[in-house]
Amino acid sequence: MSRAIAVKLAGPVLRARAEGPFQLRESVRVGPDRLLGEVVRLDRDEIVVQVYEDTTGLRPGIEVVGEGAPLSIRVGPALLGRIFDGLLRPLSGAPERLAPGLREAPPSRFAFTPTAVAGEPVAAGASLGDITVAGGRRLAALVPPGVEGRLHDIRPEGEYGDDEPLARLATAGGEVAVAMSHAWPVRVPRPSRRRLASVTPLVTGQRILDSLFPVALGGKAAIPGGFGTGKTVLLETLAKGCAADVIVYLGCGERGNEMAGVLEEFPRLDDPRTGRPLMERTVIIANTSNMPVAAREASIYCAITVAEYFRDQGLDVALMADSTSRWAEALREVSGRFGELPGEGGYPAYLASRIADFYERAARVETLGGRTGSVTVMGAISPPSGDFSEPVTSHTKRFVRSYWALDAKRAQARFYPAVHPLQSYAEDSAAFAPWWSEQGNPNWLALRRRFLTLLDEQSRLERMARIIGKDALPARQQVTLLCADLVNEAFLRQSAFAPKDRLASPAKQAAMMAVAGRFVELAESALARGIAPARIAGLACLRPLARMGEDTGEDELARLDELRGDLESEFAALVPEEAPA
Ligand SMILES: Nc1ncnc2c1ncn2[C@@H]1O[C@H](COP(=O)(O)OP(=O)(O)OP(=O)(O)O)[C@@H](O)[C@H]1O
Numbered sequence: 001m002s003r004a005i006a007v008k009l010a011g012p013v014l015r016a017r018a019e020g021p022f023q024l025r026e027s028v029r030v031g032p033d034r035l036l037g038e039v040v041r042l043d044r045d046e047i048v049v050q051v052y053e054d055t056t057g058l059r060p061g062i063e064v065v066g067e068g069a070p071l072s073i074r075v076g077p078a079l080l081g082r083i084f085d086g087l088l089r090p091l092s093g094a095p096e097r098l099a100p101g102l103r104e105a106p107p108s109r110f111a112f113t114p115t116a117v118a119g120e121p122v123a124a125g126a127s128l129g130d131i132t133v134a135g136g137r138r139l140a141a142l143v144p145p146g147v148e149g150r151l152h153d154i155r156p157e158g159e160y161g162d163d164e165p166l167a168r169l170a171t172a173g174g175e176v177a178v179a180m181s182h183a184w185p186v187r188v189p190r191p192s193r194r195r196l197a198s199v200t201p202l203v204t205g206q207r208i209l210d211s212l213f214p215v216a217l218g219g220k221a222a223i224p225g226g227f228g229t230g231k232t233v234l235l236e237t238l239a240k241g242c243a244a245d246v247i248v249y250l251g252c253g254e255r256g257n258e259m260a261g262v263l264e265e266f267p268r269l270d271d272p273r274t275g276r277p278l279m280e281r282t283v284i285i286a287n288t289s290n291m292p293v294a295a296r297e298a299s300i301y302c303a304i305t306v307a308e309y310f311r312d313q314g315l316d317v318a319l320m321a322d323s324t325s326r327w328a329e330a331l332r333e334v335s336g337r338f339g340e341l342p343g344e345g346g347y348p349a350y351l352a353s354r355i356a357d358f359y360e361r362a363a364r365v366e367t368l369g370g371r372t373g374s375v376t377v378m379g380a381i382s383p384p385s386g387d388f389s390e391p392v393t394s395h396t397k398r399f400v401r402s403y404w405a406l407d408a409k410r411a412q413a414r415f416y417p418a419v420h421p422l423q424s425y426a427e428d429s430a431a432f433a434p435w436w437s438e439q440g441n442p443n444w445l446a447l448r449r450r451f452l453t454l455l456d457e458q459s460r461l462e463r464m465a466r467i468i469g470k471d472a473l474p475a476r477q478q479v480t481l482l483c484a485d486l487v488n489e490a491f492l493r494q495s496a497f498a499p500k501d502r503l504a505s506p507a508k509q510a511a512m513m514a515v516a517g518r519f520v521e522l523a524e525s526a527l528a529r530g531i532a533p534a535r536i537a538g539l540a541c542l543r544p545l546a547r548m549g550e551d552t553g554e555d556e557l558a559r560l561d562e563l564r565g566d567l568e569s570e571f572a573a574l575v576p577e578e579a580p581a
């Protein structure tokens with residue numbers, strides 16, 4: 001083990017005189033309390049270390065000991081259902097705040113049923129057997145990436161600790177023991193056989209996302225939004241309701257009380273799809289603003305490594321990061337302490353490449369073991385004073401394919417989710433048309449385009465209406481405004497707190513989209529028949545239409561057909577008024 005002696009300390013960063021060789025990114029232990037740190041720079045005989053724990057009380061002269069390996073975490077079945085700090089250590093202090101049922105730590109012993117046979121060759125990513133975790137779910141005991149050989153022996157069916165050796169492999173480099181969990185260096189992406197194209201969206205249950213701005217399974221989405229525009233509520237809604245097998249929720253540098261919401265609420269929630277505790281398939285990583293800044297920088301890599309591990313199990317994983325801006329600020333602060341030259345916004349010059357590296361790890365892949373799995377990343381961005389041209393937002397925009405811009409005006413009007421339909425986009429939309437067809441929405445692409453065009457026209461017309469007054473607009477434009485309003489109110493608005501409307505299945509979204517689309521068609525043909533806009537605006541069906549989301553449960557979708565029938569007859573009853581004689 002290499003040693004170094006600290007010569008200078010500045011907050012979370014220290015300089016030390018090396019008395020042996022260190023590697024860049026090597027994990028180190030600092031001082032008598034063996035605080036965890038990482039070598040971030042090598043200068044001739046000096047090393048620069050960022051320390052992940054509170055450095056108060058450290059003095060020059062203390063010892064820094066190298067661990068000979070990069071910063072690593074253990075990934076395995078014991079991650080599920082737990083709450084960790086930014087370095088993936090069980091979060092201390094939290095349990096008393098948790099729901100009573102979860103106070104005792106989730107198990108770290110699991111039932112193992114071997115499937116591999118002694119004497120046979122096994123490759124990286126292969127399964128040695130099944131691990132049964134909470135809720136009867138099964139995970140594979142994976143041979144870690146980089147390990148392959150002949151299976152020397154394997155333990156019989158039974159219960160084992162997650163880090164207890166289950167099997168021994170004779171490899172080219174000697175004998176290797178494999179347990180349910182294994183260590184992985186967080187900054188290194190876990191390898192896969194190949195990346196797969198994604199033609200399936202990650203269903204979020206949020207209409208404005210799934211129907212207008214979908215994100216691919218294995219895709220990347222950014223949620224920029226000014227202060228209080230609903231980023232956290234949206235990410236939490238996604239965590240509770242999206243159709244992923246495993247949720248990794250990273251609270252990164254947010255205020256403690258905001259994180260407390262997640263910590264208190266999640267353990268009580270039931271999975272909307274199975275009725276079992278949601279935590280059984282969730283991993284929470286909480287690194288609040290009062291925790292050491294360098295750990296915040298590392299937390300994002302821990303989170304994505306955890307996500308990749310479950311991807312390698314052949315699962316679809318969703319990673320929510322709230323907020324990547326706080327992570328970038330940690331990067332900036334630590335870089336400043338090294339004395340690096342600040343670039344744009346005071347961030348280090350490598351900000352863009354770090355953001356790219358992170359989002360690049362989102363993917364749908366064929367795993368080393370031949371399974372199909374995905375990691376979808378959704379990251380909130382909190383641009384200072386809501387200015388989307390700042391560095392973190394503008395760089396992130398280059399690397400994500402779905403961009404869900406939250407709008408302060410919509411949020412002020414309590415229009416949720418406050419996703420701005422004109423500033424947001426989803427580059428993969430066209431690829432999802434066949435999928436939507438299978439969900440009963442063959443006209444999805446056309447309807448989507450129609451809705452977006454209406455919303456675009458609305459913003460233009462509203463500006464004009466502010467000047468000349470709404471009633472002075474030509475009849476056609478008044479109808480456009482009416483239809484755009486309907487799309488907003490009846491389709492896009494969705495309350496996170498309405499029991500029937502929190503989550504909308506693709507079938508419900510398709511049915512609602514069809515009803516709203518039919519209204520637009522009927523309104524336009526009525527206009528062509530010479531019906532005055534005010535009479536369309538006075539139709540009785542508008543009220544139930546605006547409430548169709550919250551009034552229609554998933555098992556009541558037939559009501560939407562009735563509503564559509566009402567529309568048809570109300571429009572049919574509109575006859576042009578006799579011109580006054
Ligand atoms: N989908 C929603 N439905 C209903 N209310 C919402 C919704 N989204 C946000 N709100 C309201 O807006 C408030 C602020 O939302 P939130 O905390 O998510 O904003 P934020 O963008 O994360 O803020 P910050 O910039 O402070 O992190 C919430 O407390 C809630 O009252």
Ligand SMILES: [Mg+2]
Pocket residue numbers: 231232233254258322
């Ligand atoms: Mg927030």
